[in-house]
Amino acid sequence: MEITTCATDADYEDWRRVRIAVIPYERTQSLAELRAGDTPDRLLLLAREGDTVLGHGLAQRADSANAGGVIPRVLAEHRRRGVGTALLHRLADHVASLGLPVVRASVDDEPSRLFAERFGFEEVNREVEQTYVVDAAPDVTPAPAGVEVVTAQDHPGLWEGCFEGFGREALAGFSVDTPLDVSLERWTRDWLGDPMFLALHDGEVVGCAGLGLDADDPTRAENSLTAVRGDWRERGLAVHLKQRAIAWAAGHGVAEIYTWTQDGNAAMRSLNTRLGYATTRTGIQVARALPLD
Incomplete structure (x- = not known):
């Protein structure tokens, strides 16, 4: 070998x-x-x-x-x-x-979990996969008053520009054992959906939702980051943005959307369930200190 x-x-x-x-x-x-x-x-x-x-x-x-x-x-x-x-x-x-000092990995089946445990990895987080079957475009609820929804692809620089304010707040809200530490470079490269719908109020990003398309299977897509700024929550903005993403998928031949949500993020899991997502799989995140024995 x-x-x-x-x-x-x-x-x-x-x-x-x-x-x-x-x-x-x-x-x-x-x-x-x-x-x-x-x-x-x-x-x-x-x-x-x-x-x-x-x-x-x-x-x-x-x-x-x-x-x-x-x-x-x-x-x-x-x-x-x-x-x-x-x-x-x-x-x-x-x-x-x-x-x-720490190495992390993800396992989502029993053989992988047992393999990780052999090397001293221990569970630190859980997340669930939820899947939505796209059979028709949903009725999209109206956005809150004063909000304009655009795509990042039509407004170059807007995604990068929202990192320090909106982006850092969104990343800090993840229900994980260790705070996320994402650079502007990774935010720009790895966290941007295509399309990515951005909610604007007075020119500032207050919410986002999008899709990651599958180059090998155009009928499937993954939800990218769905987040709403704290002062705009409980106004229906997350529902509107996620429905916009589903409607886009319905119009572009996507038959299934899946998303991973942290076990502790009850609000997002509940929102997905309300929109028609079904729980389909559990993922386990494991970690251990280095060096590896």
Whole structure:
């Protein structure tokens, strides 16, 4: 077995194929999106045996403060041969090289959870996947008086410009064990939906909701960040924005939308349920201190 870093477009496409095979129920970033995310802090790995791809890995700074995220994945037919262990050690070493004291990962099935526990990972958060079947455009409730809704794509710079105020408040509201520490660069690159609907009042962003489209399955999409500024909550703005996203999906051939919501975010889970989302899966986030034994 040989573990190498992704360098060529062919490497990136092999990396994508592993992700699609292991978690077919989630969108996988396109080649262009993966390339756009290239930074010195991020490591993408491929495990091969000759010309056969066995698995892949990802390590980078996590959105959680003072932590790195790792994702080792092995194709089903090549498991229980030490491939995942070898990948995990390489990824954890990379996180340690960034000077980060904690490594985090996500598991959403029993074998993955048991694998993580073998290496001392412990549960720190839970989240649920909720799924909406798009069969028709919903009736969109009116936006609150004084609010204009635009898309970030039609107003370049607006998403970046709202980071220090609206963005930081939205990120601080996540129900997680460790506060999020997201840079402007990652906010701009990783947190922007396409489309992303922005609610404006007096020229300031007070709410957002959008979609992440699936390049490999145009009938599916993931909800991007849905958030409303504190002084605009309980006025129906989140409902309006989310319905705008669903209506857009209905008009563009999207048949299913899914979203992940933290276990402690009862308000958003309740809103999704009221809109017609069904709970379909549970994800567990785990963490442990470095170095990896």
